[in-house]
Structures are given as structure tokens and as C-alpha cells.
Amino acid sequence: MQEIREISLASRIESVEEAAEMADNFAKAQGLGDDFIYAMDLAVRESVANAVKHGNKFDESKDVSLTFADSGEMVEITVRDHGSGFKIDDIPDPTDPENLLKSNGRGILFMNSFMDEIEWSNADDGGLIVKMRKRR
């Protein structure tokens, strides 16, 4: 049976820590190991930070929804904001020599590095939906 947990977060920086705590609690309850928990934690922090900063642009009238689902074979994390969406191909590669000394732009690289699959889609009624999957 699939285990699902969902939370609605305010568009503020403190929500990143809240999301990470929820990821930690969910992962421990599902009996996942330390490396899996670290990967989930990092991906959740980066995706929620992006949703708060770049998606909702700190507009507290817009929430960020975060869902964890464990099918037994795979954990799927969904993060949804209510911003204007974006095209993943427009994001510069932070490992290009010309971008190496930039202070930001590495969050998506971390998400890609620590999760097995990431799916980006723009919601019909606005906002970005990020689905991140990691096999157990």
C-alpha cells in the first residue's frame, strides 16, 4: 500500500527547514537508510527553496505544496508552487567555467545528482510542478 503525506508551506525561507524536517520524519517512518534520507533532504530543501524564491517570489498569499509518496519500490516527492513556471532548458549550467564563480544556480544540479528522475511541468492553472523520484 502506498504511504502518502502532504503539507502546505508558506512562501518564506523558514519553510525550507520545515520541509526538510518533514522529509526526515517521512523517510525515517518508511525505514529508509541514511544515504537515502540525505539525498531526499537535499532535494527537498533545494526544490522548496526554489519554489519559495523563484516560483512564488516570497509572496505569502501563495503556498508551496509538498507531497511524499512511498510505493514500496520508489519514493516520489512533488513540489508545487504558484509562480509563472519556467523552462528547465533556460537554466544555465553552473559547472560551465563562466558560471563557476556565481553565487547561485546550483540547486537543480543537486536535485538531479541526488534523485533518480525529475519531471518538470507547468500546471494548467499556473505554477510549476516538480516530481522527483528515487528508487529504494
Next chain:
Amino acid sequence: MSDITISERQAGDITILDLSGKVTIGEGSVALRNTIRRLLGEGKNKILLNLANVGYIDSSGIGELVSSFTAVKKEGGTLKLLSLTQKIQDLLAITKLLTVFDVYDEESLALSSFE
């Protein structure tokens, strides 16, 4: 309460910052930025960041390390890293920043490299 503690030591004209806790978006990153700015304001531009007790860092924290590195360099100084945990070393490898930072495992070697 902040998730990070930054202690300061002096070895000659080199300032060693012992970081402990999390360098993450929000207070952790801001605390590091403020400390580096203050040191540069005091004319201290040889800085060694000891990351041995940093249990966690995110992309914002990595970005703050890069910002610190460029800010110190702009002032004619040098910022180096000491005692990376395996997790931080992995993140610096993924971001190709191991090619940017001068990294040491032993404090004595790090200190002598400033000469």
C-alpha cells in the same frame, strides 16, 4: 537560534574560522557572509575556513563559500578550505568547485601555504 556557530582564531596574520553546524539557506549563510565582511573590514584578508564540524551544507551554503572566496580575492586576499567532510567534498566535486578552492586536510599545511 542560528544553526551555525562560527569561532574565530588567529595564527599570525591568518584568521581561522571554525564553523560548526549547518551552512544552509537563511541564517547559516548570512552568518558566514557577515563574518567574512567584518574580517575584510578589519583588513584581515587571509582566511582559512575549517569545515570539519559542518554537518550539512546546501546550494545556498556552497554559494556563500563561492561569494566569500570572490569577496576575499577582490580585497587582495586569499580564502582556503580546511577539513572537508565527505559530503561537502562530494558537493564541491559535483559543482566542479574543487578546481576553484585550495583545500587542505591538515591545518599546519594550510597555514604554511599562505606564506
